[in-house]
Amino acid sequence: MATLLKLFPTCTWTGRLAHLSRKGWAQSRSGRLLPCFPASQRCASTTSYLTVEMDDNTGVAVVTMKSPPVNSLSLDFLTEFSISIEKLEMDRKCRGVILTSGLPKVFSAGLDIMEMYGKGPEHCAEFWRAVQEMWLKLYGSNMITIAAVNGSSPAGGCLMAMACDYRIMADNPKYSIGLNETLLGIVAPFWFKDTMMNTIGFRATELALQLGLLHNAPNALRVGLVDELVPEKEVLSAASTAISKWLAIPDHARQITKSMMRKPTIDRLLSHRDQDINNFVSFITKDSIQKSLQVYMERLKQRKT
Numbered sequence: 065m066a067t068l069l070k071l072f073p074t075c076t077w078t079g080r081l082a083h084l085s086r087k088g089w090a091q092s093r094s095g096r097l098l099p100c101f102p103a104s105q106r107c108a109s110t111t112s113y114l115t116v117e118m119d120d121n122t123g124v125a126v127v128t129m130k131s132p133p134v135n136s137l138s139l140d141f142l143t144e145f146s147i148s149i150e151k152l153e154m155d156r157k158c159r160g161v162i163l164t165s166g167l168p169k170v171f172s173a174g175l176d177i178m179e180m181y182g183k184g185p186e187h188c189a190e191f192w193r194a195v196q197e198m199w200l201k202l203y204g205s206n207m208i209t210i211a212a213v214n215g216s217s218p219a220g221g222c223l224m225a226m227a228c229d230y231r232i233m234a235d236n237p238k239y240s241i242g243l244n245e246t247l248l249g250i251v252a253p254f255w256f257k258d259t260m261m262n263t264i265g266f267r268a269t270e271l272a273l274q275l276g277l278l279h280n281a282p283n284a285l286r287v288g289l290v291d292e293l294v295p296e297k298e299v300l301s302a303a304s305t306a307i308s309k310w311l312a313i314p315d316h317a318r319q320i321t322k323s324m325m326r327k328p329t330i331d332r333l334l335s336h337r338d339q340d341i342n343n344f345v346s347f348i349t350k351d352s353i354q355k356s357l358q359v360y361m362e363r364l365k366q367r368k369t
């Protein structure tokens with residue numbers, strides 16, 4: 065087992081591997097002793113904010129976000145997230161990802177407001193590049209991506225879910241999802257808007273963005289922001305069922321089709337990436353915008369008292 069941990073330092077093998085004895089080892093042609101895995105194997109790696117559980121049998125990885133209290137998307141979180149998606153993308157065995165939250169009631173609270181409040185231009189630029197990177201990795205992924213939305217998902221959280229191929233949400237009217245940026249006195253950038261338009265169409269996006277609509281679960285289904293509502297306890301199992309339908313489609317055909325649908329939107333950001341960062345920095349560092357963020361955060365905290 066010690067050798068195994070040396071070979072796979074970032075992985076915790078679960079399932080029947082715990083019972084691996086000497087007879088669980090095989091000799092390679094070069095004479096090296098290698099672990100011989102039973103047919104069904106799961107490999108779980110845990111970083112500070114994410115757990116990635118890869119099932120070699122199905123080719124599906126479950127990525128669970130766990131950054132208390134609300135899975136807000138900080139610079140560190142986003143960096144880890146993009147690295148994890150990149151690793152899965154490069155893993156030939158991985159064909160699909162289910163993205164979910166390990167926290168109660170919240171999928172993701174969106175961008176970490178504290179990364180945008182009281183910070184200098186350099187930090188804001190670095191943060192925004194990480195936000196772009198997260199979206200580019202997820203929206204442009206070759207893998208099947210399913211969002212198992214088991215809680216509220218405002219703003220950047222909604223962007224994450226929309227970047228997936230399919231969304232399943234917990235049927236709980238208390239949970240909401242949407243791009244609510246205008247409620248904070250900020251503006252959803254063009255690629256947030258494009259992603260929503262590609263998901264629910266022009267008119268519904270126009271209404272949703274201007275009014276900063278946060279749709280409850282039934283409304284989210286009605287406008288097409290999510291594809292299915294299921295009882296809260298069944299979100300993950302419903303995601304597994306859904307992904308098996310996608311896995312039945314030949315990868316190359318699905319991937320080319322996905323790229324055909326999404327490439328123009330991705331290219332639009334890629335060709336304006338630096339300009340988009342400059343726009344963000346000059347917008348977010350304005351005194352009036354900083355004031356809006358401060359007021360919003362204060363209101364958020366006051367809700368509790």
Ligand SMILES: CCCCCCCCCCC/C=C/C(=O)SCCNC(=O)CCNC(=O)[C@H](O)C(C)(C)COP(=O)(O)OP(=O)(O)OC[C@H]1O[C@@H](n2cnc3c(N)ncnc32)[C@H](O)[C@@H]1OP(=O)(O)O
Nearest residue numbers: 133136173174175176177216218219220251344347364365
């Ligand atoms: C010309 C055009 C140029 C355009 C240039 C670009 C412009 C800028 C674009 C920026 C795009 C921004 C995208 C975003 O994602 S902004 C973030 C928006 N998010 C929200 O509005 C969500 C706010 N949070 C909530 O509504 C609730 O917290 C939630 C429903 C998610 C959970 O509720 P719950 O009751 O369970 O938890 P609390 O509200 O008590 O929160 C617990 C603590 O967490 C803090 N918190 C919550 N959300 C955030 C966040 N997003 N960032 C940082 N911190 C957050 C909250 O304050 C509580 O903290 P305390 O415990 O310390 O009180």
